[in-house]
Amino acid sequence: MHFYRSIHCIKAITFDLDDTLYDNSLIVENAEAQMIKVLQKYDALQHLTLADFHAEKKAMLALDPDIYHDVIVWRIKTIISILTKAKVSPVQIPAITDEAMACFTFWRHKMHVPNATHQLLTQLATKYPLAVITNGNVEIDKIGLNDYFQFSLRGGADGRSKPFPEIFELAAQKLALPADQILHVGDNLSTDVNGAINSGFLACWINIFAKDIYHLADARCLPHIEITQLPELDNLL
Missing domain, CATH: 3.40.50.1000 (HAD superfamily/HAD-like)
Incomplete structure (x- = not known):
């Protein structure tokens, strides 16, 4: 000391x-990788990559710089934006977002x-x-x-x-x-x-x-x- x-x-x-x-090393990386696998189950997102997710996340920050204060809201809005751009039915978006976030949260706490x-x-x-x-x-x-x-x-x-x-x-x-x-x-x-x-x-x-x-x-x-x-x-x- x-x-x-x-x-x-x-x-x-x-x-x-x-x-x-x-x-905390690799915890977030692994949680995000597991989250991407959940999203890839859907036909419109089968080619989604982690790099794509990070690019969209960066774009969300550019649109709303204050979003970085809340990492949960930032992640949710990024997923919603990806789903919307992939033309996923608006009816499905809330359930898919919840599923992806639940997966991320589960693995995020595996330290x-x-x-x-x-x-x-x-x-x-x-x-x-x-x-x-x-x-x-x-x-x-x-x-x-x-x-x-x-x-x-x-x-x-x-x-x-x-x-x-x-x-x-x-x-x-x-x-x-x-x-x-x-x-x-x-x-x-x-x-x-x-x-x-x-x-x-x-x-x-x-x-x-x-x-x-x-x-x-x-x-x-x-x-x-x-x-x-x-x-x-x-x-x-």
Whole structure:
């Protein structure tokens, strides 16, 4: 654990999810691949590729730049657009969209949460109120983490996504604490570290690739704490 800034008081901790509490590598890629297989079952989409899906997703973003704040809405609208352009019957579109999203959601939650994460959260929860602030679509009750957290906030549903301040401000309100007494833990220098610092939170960067922060282009400010693996947070106990 490395300290870049002094910390006077921590009274609560918020966590990012993906690549912070578990390894998220290839999870989304596999979920999307399974979703494409579902869509390919339909004659009008039998030649649909993942590249086609991503191209349409990019086109949706160009039409509505704010859509990226809610990854669930973005994905649903992308599927609907693909189905519409493929001239699928409007009557079928809702059912096919629901089927594709159900498949994606099932595989999206097929990650392994390490025992070390469970052990750490169990210990931290005895001393601090814990909460989640995520830009993704993982539901903590589906991955066995619900019992540790007082609440989970998601970009889009609960305000603009990190690094925008609304979602951090809402977390502080729900915790009933000043922002400068809340430590946010995450792996992303832009959304987690910069977002937390600019919102008045304390920031802990989990440097999962052991890179030098002084040589990273997306580093805009220093976190209060840097760790390379989550269990290092037991120093806060």
